[in-house]
Amino acid sequence: MPKREAHVALSDGPASDAATLADQLHSAAIHLLRTLRKEDDSSGLSAPRLSALSVVVFGGPLTLGQLARAEQVRPPTMTRIVTGLEKAGLVRRIGDPRDHRLTRIQATAKGQRVLAEGRARRVKLLAESVSALDQAKLAALGRGIQLLNELNAAMRAK
């Protein structure tokens, strides 16, 4: 996946006004994910498949439509992604006995294992850097994450 706007953060230090802060946060988040994404390759799964698998594993059996909505993707796209995962033996299609229009998607044991391994590998790099921080920085980071979650909630509410 391509880099996104490395060049946006023209200054490194934090600033006080909202627009600049928003800009820096945006840029920092992009950098973070770009770096972590490199670790994804080793899982052998493409990003969309990994993401869909993740939703299925953590969200329990879902219908294809629910999965498509969760992944912000159209049903035909999800059909193909699920077909790929199914061929790889990571998920199963299960018919609903009540409503025969539905197909429930369920993770296999292999799917759960593959996801867990991939996730661990991906966050490992970040976790190593985090654990090098001292106690004060760790606390500040925790506070920052909390604020980030607040911002996310505020934006979602709009």
Place this chain on the structure above:
Amino acid sequence: MPKREAHVALSDGPASDAATLADQLHSAAIHLLRTLRKEDDSSGLSAPRLSALSVVVFGGPLTLGQLARAEQVRPPTMTRIVTGLEKAGLVRRIGDPRDHRLTRIQATAKGQRVLAEGRARRVKLLAESVSALDQAKLAALGRGIQLLNELNAAMRAK
């Protein structure tokens, strides 16, 4: 782009151990960018094109190869992206008088304008939420961003 692991953050509050913190940070960053990405659509430019344009605007004239490396993409891919941007009138191909193998890519005035508008639109949503924070939270956010940049630098150094 699809959602990535909304379900990873099983708890909302910050925690102290590095692995959990890393995990929550990962998840929060994903959520942030996913929300902001929705604003991209209105620019009429796809993500790869927007990103490449951004590098060209901020990084000055670059050769196609340099641009490809900056975007972590192979030359043939960049050839096509640049061709698309060129047809949209956002960049220009310029031959190098010294070395005729090179093609320099330069942003047009329209390209600069389109990028500026797109960026403003994208960060607007975030900036609004940020400006609703009180002074203490603003300071904490700034500190968090600073830490994020440190983490990014640490990971990049590895």
Place this chain on the structure above:
DNA sequence: CCGAGATCGTTAGCAAGGCTAACGATACCT
């Protein structure tokens, strides 16, 4: 000075992931 090799961008051709449109099967509701 010139021919061998390196470098650069493009072309050709493939796979994956996104979309819309259209369809068949099933469920629901009056």
Place this chain on the structure above:
DNA sequence: AGGTATCGTTAGCCTTGCTAACGATCTCGG
């Protein structure tokens, strides 16, 4: 029972990745 709504799939298109192969150009050793 019949009309309508919903669900997943199929078909067909575009964009974005890739590798392989090529033509043009530069560079450097002899």
